[in-house]
Amino acid sequence: MGSVCLTLIAVLLLKNSVLACKAPDVVESEKDWWQTAQFYQIYPRSFMDSNGDGIGDINGITSKLDYLKEIGVTAAWLSPIFKSPMVDFGYDISSFYEIQPEYGTIDDLKNLIAKAKNLGLKIILDFVPNHASTENEWFKKSVKREKGFEDFFVWHDGYENPNGGKRLPPSNWIQAFRGSAWEWNDERKQFYLHQFAVQQADLNYRNPLVVEEMKRVLRYWLDMGVAGFRIDAVPVLFEALPDSSGRYPDEPLSGTTNDKDDHDYLTHIYTENQPETLDMVYQWRTVMDDYQRIHGGDTRVLLIETYAPAWFTMPMYGNSTTKGAHLPFNFNLITMLHKGLKATDLEKSIGAWLDKMPAGRTANWVTGNHDQRRTASRYGIELADTMNMLVMMLPGASITYQGEELGMIDGEISWADSVDPAACNSNPQIYEKFTRDPSRTPFQWSNSKNAGFSTAAKTWLPLAAAYETTNVEDERKSPKSHLNIYKALVNLRKQSKLLKNGTYRFKALSDSIFVLERSLNGEKLVLLVNVGNSASTINIRDFDVTLPETMKTSIMNVYSTKSEGITIQAGRIELSPYESLVLVKT
Ligand code: NOJ
Secondary structure (H helix, E strand, C coil): CHHHHHHHHHHHHHCCCCCEEECCCCCCCCCCHHHHCEEEEECHHHCCCCCCCCCCCHHHHHHCHHHHHHCCCCEEEECCCEECCCCCCCCCCCEEEEECHHHCCHHHHHHHHHHHHHCCCEEEEEECCCEEECCCHHHHHHHCCCCCCCCCECEECCECCCCCCCCECCCCCECCCCCECEEEECCCCEEEECCCCCCEEEECCCCHHHHHHHHHHHHHHHHCCCCEEEECCHHHCCCCCCCCCCCCCCCCECCCCCCCCCHHHECCCCCCCCCHHHHHHHHHHHHHHHHHHHHCCCCCEEEECCCCCHHHHHHHHECCCCECCCEECCCHHHHCCCCCCCHHHHHHHHHHHHCCCCCCCCCEEECCCCCCCCHHHHCCHHHHHHHHHHHHHCCCEEEEECCCCCCCCCCCCCCCCCCCHHHHCCCCCCHHHHCCHHHCCCCCCCCCHHHHCCCCCCCCCCCCHHHHCCCHHHHHHCCCCHHHHHHHHHHHHHHCHHHHHCEEEEEECCCCEEEEEEEECCEEEEEEEECCCCCEEECCCCCCCCCCCEEEEEEECCCCCCCCCCEEECCCEEECCCCEEEEEEC
């Protein structure tokens, strides 16, 4: 392969062209399960309602395990199912050791894990270490300064207001859901920090008791048989320390918005990406590895949420002496792309991960989650299959948010129906900019009542109107549906040693044409993508001179009129608008 790459680079240098060409992350035939896994994010509230209350639940998920098997999932990550007043729909936890009653019981969870195991599926839970609900006993005890809980949260006196009236907060920090990140507690007579909603108090990670307690939480759920965790909001775990006079530093203005309540009003140099956070991630990795060593079984995996620049995200993988997260989420396909994206944007966003990832680590690819607009709405339904093709064919693990396999689009949620704090803390004029409700609408199983999600008269969020045509039942029947294309991709991925271990190269051939090639021992798979709305004719032997004159079609998106298994002249491939296709070397 090396010589092939060298030849190719020479040819391209002559053409004054740039091409990413890199060896695979680990050259080994046997990878650990998570390195090539298909992770699937379930938002339990919206997946399947088993008891007709309009809210999804654990037994609902259990009843749909066959579907997960059908679409080739390796491990399902459940967004939080723990006891919560649901201010932030489970990301405000009032008991880290209990299940939210409307979602079910511990026995329901055990049953889910056992049934999943029988089917060869793993279950991963969401670990929310940064904050606890103000309804949590820990917070109540901290308010009362009970022994052991005095410093469980981040407390500060704030400052006297020179003009009289309410005391002033300790710093200008802004929470994610608008307004000050400090809230006065009249009982304790101090401010507490909350990087998210007022009801989500930040735990104090400079307190060893907090660190220990949260490790206990991890072990508790590992004992229940979970295969690992997705860790929430990692970059905001630590804040800068106050100075010698006890003053927290103010954050500078970003200059990007005049809206003083908007989180983007400030540049978060003191509340995000602090160096201590890395060590905490490494400690959690040790908890996972120790657990496996003592109890045996498969690797317990850590997937971590890191909306952060590469200089902070990459060390999350660990360093030369210490292991970190198995997979820090790669959000480049979300943060670096936009509607009307060009092939060059794909090249940049993919390269921005693969070029910066430390040697020997495993990449991962995410295009959507419960905090983002639906992929098919963000980039247009034209790119729904294309994004799934990329996620499945790029090296490493794939992560699918429920419904992305169907090409689900955003629901339209009125101000009156809004429930997300990110929306509700704003106003009817601007809420659509902030709301996350549109991507959280119930999963679309069929075109019957409530899309087959629930028998209730009203579901917790309204259905997205598109369910009448975009749903599992109908898409199963249509050979060229998003769902069947997704299933074909997963099948290919599961069977293909090349996709697991092969080298990769990718390049934007023009503003609209992107090509990804995977190779192993002379075998090749090529993904050709036209992100543009006009037809294009290309010669992929310009991209790789070693490709044969003819190749065969394997998987096509819904915009392709080509049939499977036909022979294509590699020197002259005609692509329709938005056509994407996978070609195999014959
Ligand atoms: C990130 C989660 O994905 C999001 O849904 C939540 O609101 C915040 N963290 C706070 O936990």
